[in-house]
Amino acid sequence: MRIINFKKQINIIASGTAAGRMECEGRLGEIFDCIDKSDRFGMDTWEKSESEMQRRALDHAIKRSGYVKEQIDALYAGDLLNQCVGSSFGLVSFGIPFFGIYGACSTLGEGMMLASLMIESGGGSVCACSCSSHNCSAERQFRFPLEYGGQRPPTAQWTVTGAAAHILSCERAGMAKIKSALVGVAIDSGVADANNMGAAMAPAAADTLLRYFSETRQSPEEYDLILTGDLGYEGSSILHTLTKDRGLDISSVHDDCGMIIFDRERQDVHSGGSGCGCSGIVFGSYILPKLASGELSSVLLIPTGALMNPASIQQGQSILGIAHLLNISSCGKEV
């Protein structure tokens, strides 16, 4: 598949984010919309806390958009919990026509892409997308219960406690617009270490970026920022090598939400942040405002995901990577 260039003006008109303690103590500080430093969000289980984060983030995004929930044509949502229950239970109360999606940590990108395609098709004109991860629900599901206190290797990443919702519309002016998209391909590079997700995802990010620049014949420097989702320090380094080996040097304009969110000098996060919430809250609360203000004009957003589960690891399967690309620009640039 080639790049999809949207003919309609698909605007990101509002965002809403929720985050926990570690995220607020990181490099970005308390910039998020809904904060609970107990990470509990008023709930008695971590899974319900994650659902509540998504509910608050979407509620905030809808309010900020100026729409009411009955005006939203479709909702695309996913998370890392088994059967994506963070999304379904968190968002059922809105009553919005619902598409459950599973793109692992690439869910932000998959949701925005599908919402853009819905709007482009004319099937709907206002769509929402939502995603989340919670450190405490993810760790006990994918690795060990927190109480176990297992030691983590240097390549391990810290799952972000965060939820992000975005409202897309072709009807109203936005904070930024989605100009084009390139769908990711699942890539099996043979990595089977669940404590090195960056290495598993970097080849997928490289594949998507190489396909994008091969088709557009642009140079990376034409963008203000090439922002991957959660490769972390380890995965970003691998991405730079993989792309440079193929003649594409992105190092001067590349950053990664997993490196942006935490401060690894002060926080015990090893290779950086990860999870659906990582790219979600960094984009929604840090990058999108810069696009709205014009501080950034053009961003390639590439949320990255690792497709696996504990049983697949135990059964000797490797971890598949995927990376979806969105070309997002400030609305002011071409007006």
Add this chain to the structure above:
Amino acid sequence: MRIINFKKQINIIASGTAAGRMECEGRLGEIFDCIDKSDRFGMDTWEKSESEMQRRALDHAIKRSGYVKEQIDALYAGDLLNQCVGSSFGLVSFGIPFFGIYGACSTLGEGMMLASLMIESGGGSVCACSCSSHNCSAERQFRFPLEYGGQRPPTAQWTVTGAAAHILSCERAGMAKIKSALVGVAIDSGVADANNMGAAMAPAAADTLLRYFSETRQSPEEYDLILTGDLGYEGSSILHTLTKDRGLDISSVHDDCGMIIFDRERQDVHSGGSGCGCSGIVFGSYILPKLASGELSSVLLIPTGALMNPASIQQGQSILGIAHLLNISSCGKEV
């Protein structure tokens, strides 16, 4: 959201199905494309067997479509396994741009809908969708390992071992065409019994059908068949009551893939079949050929899903239902 009426001719041009022993011994017999009565499909774990079913089903569908995999613009796939690994590992070898979806047993409908929207948007012209369930991987993940031999109540359903893939295109003549679609809304009706999925999903099917007939002002008899996904005997009976209470009598034209697939006189399946594969293989190998031959002219396909996981049940959450609707007609009808 209102009904989406597709302006392009979105054709289902081919299907491929895979099934196991129980399915071949059911009411439909050995009509499926890829059969392995050991249910193993050459693999050493049930999860890998499920992935292999999806691989074979998609391979068959692509071959039958006349396309090669490089011509397929996007693939939408999901299953019931944690993190949808049945789909990602089963389909990675095709290298097709990939959207992971999670709609529980409604995945057939969600995938066809998203693929139709991609084609309608002009972003791609040939799309594939794929889904699966496997009795042995599902039972041990959601309920008990098979070896436990737990007794099942009369409302329980039997998860179908099956995978189905469909190729949609606006370029070539098809076996049937998708005329319109109505996206489902997640419904919480308070049912929390994991052995009565039919009761949890019936209110969602009723909601979607009532919205559809309210907007179209048609009567159910204008369709040859209203086909729900996997409500089974229990859920179908509840659906008839719920719709009749609201003035919509579908009983003369309604059937359910969960009632069609197995023979409950001869097979110990209690309330009928369930799983993504249930609606997938019944539609792909039984209904679609009838649309192609003209034996059926117009079908409302409503795959149903139950959004939950074992942890959400243990934490006292109810089971959410969802039902997506597709209006599918034979290509001959209006030509």
